[in-house]
Amino acid sequence: MQLKYLGLTSFFLYSLIFPLNSIAQDSNEELPYVRKTDSTFFILKSKLVEAKRESSSTKILLSYLNLGEFYHYSGVYSEAIDQYNKGLKLVESKERDTFYVIFKNNIGKVHFSLKKFDMAIKSFEEGINSANNLNYLRGQAVSKGLLGACFEKKAEYQKALKFQKESLILFEKLNDQNGLAAVNENIGSIYEDLDNYEQSHKYFLKSYNHFKNRNNKEEANVLNNLGDVFRKSGNLEEAFFFTEKALAIAQKIKDYHQLESAHKDLSKTYAKYGDYKKAHEYLLKSEEFNDELLKVQNTNQVNVLQTVYETNKKEAQIQLLKEQNKVSKANQKLLWITLFAVMVVLGFLYHYSSRKRKAERKIQGYKQRMLKAELDKKAIEEENLQDEIKLKTAALSRYSLHLSQKNKILFDLSKTLRNIASRKHMDTGHKIKELVKEIDFNLQQEKEWDEFTNFFKEIHPDFIKKLSALSQSNLSPAEMRLGMLLRLNLSSKEISSILRVTPDSVRVARYRLRKKLRIDQKKELVNFMVEL
Structure with missing residues (x-):
């Protein structure tokens, strides 16, 4: 189901008779006004500002409706809801009940686009209740048509048919041809979902008779629906006829969504016909148009968001300047008193800061002297440590030399004594042997090596x-x-x-x-x- 944009000047009328024939395709169609995002948005904003300046409730409400619609079809749903809620708040405060119905329906449409069908149903039901209380037939017709569309999406087809047929009766009373055409198409879609192709064809044909020869997307959409019904019922020649007719209109108006739908339907028809090569070709073309559609959608959404962001930023700056201007005017009255007070405070602060700086300089000087003394102390300790290391190193070297000399003397002495002991005619032999044993024993002691090792480890x-x-x-x-x-x-x-x-x-x-x-x-x- 697709939302149809009728232009800003006709928005109010459109809000009353909106058919919601294929709302699920909102996000996929290239909207005419999005091509001029900046100018459209600025016009709508200026209209709102002008309406507020004139204090015109009706103009303000219409401005909120138009802005909400702009955001909705640009895919900026949160902003759309915000605009509708602002209008709704004003409606409730002014008790403008017909506008209440319109705003509730538009809020429901946004929820429908987001596929939040339960929330959409709640909004549409509130719109119906208000329209019933006011005996507001157009509001009842629109709300019931929208509610029927929700139940169709939830596959509750009997409820969907009930509300669509009630909507159809109301549009007949109002003699509203646009509303009748849209509701007939909705009913045809429901019967198509129920595989009742005879009834579906009947209602689609009623809708087509209204849109015939208009060469617009509404006509292309109904033709595509008729092609679907003929294909599903097995009449492939009629399916080709209507779908190709829809394709020709879509190509003429350059509507990507209708082009994508027509190519996809032709692909399905050729597949049923057994020509899988052409079916594949049309399917690929359908995917290409779908990609183009997504690119257009994303580009439009980015453009809108960028425009909104820049506008909000400028408005915030303007508001800030206004606030600053108010503050400036208020401050002028107190300027001289404030100036005098500032001078007094500055004098006091200068005196205080001067004394504080002097005290800080004294403390800093004391800290620097303490630091210098500490550094000097560490330098002396470092020097003493180096001297100690040098002394220990020298001592270790002397100790090693002493050990070497001592061992050499002992070794030489031991050798000499052995020579003396080898002389047989000397009576001192026994005594000398004992002396040699004692010297050899001392040479084998590890005590001096232990002392040497400990000394070495210190260095x-x-x-x-x-x-x-x-x-x-x-x-x-x-x-x-x-x-x-x-x-x-x-x-x-x-x-x-x-x-x-x-x-x-x-x-x-x-x-x-x-x-x-x-x-x-x-x-x-x-x-x-x-x-x-």
């Missing part, structure tokens, strides 16, 4: 942990000692003296340690240990 706390982490297998104590001595940058000769082994043994130990740590051959072992 290089993370070295042993890092060195252990580099090897997949655990390092032996001897390997750990070698690593520590290499970290002190000692030569192989010095290391051999400390460890009481030959330099060759140190070289072998260095090789094994390098292999265990997987150190690159190009990397010096000592440098690696120092960087670790």
